[in-house]
Amino acid sequence: MEDAKLAVASGAHAIVVSNHGGRQLDGAPSSIEALPAIVAAVGDQIEVWMDGGVRSGQDVLKAWALGARGTMIGRAMVYGLGAMGAMGEEGVSKALEIIHKEFDITMAFCGHTDIRTVDKDILLPGTYPT
């Protein structure tokens, strides 16, 4: 948490919470586990973004609910790139389209039409650190 506070003090515009795709330390917490404490440490002072394990629109909304104001995607794009006989650019666009659609549907299932009204109340208590 000290690093997050240092980033604020140094004038950073945003922080990205990332475990670099989970490929460095097996025992490190996932980004989504680490996110809430970092959001709490920086408050409203700067935006917090997240990557690592985002595979669907539901994942994007969960991250938002826990305070991430942006999510980034690594492998899901690569899966699109190589899908269905190596679709290339079209596959990447399709992957993004699917995630966007899932996000939209998840918003509706959670009873929200405006992202600004979404918070951790959409999550089952006890399923994520808060």
Ligand SMILES: Cc1cc2nc3c(=O)[nH]c(=O)nc-3n(C[C@H](O)[C@H](O)[C@H](O)COP(=O)(O)O)c2cc1C
């Ligand atoms: C093909 C590929 C290469 C990557 N190379 C690096 C790298 O050199 N250094 C690094 O810190 N993270 C690297 N990453 C991790 C990404 O920056 C990002 O944190 C991660 O992919 C997000 O998690 P996700 O793949 O589960 O979406 C790489 C990811 C992919 C898919």
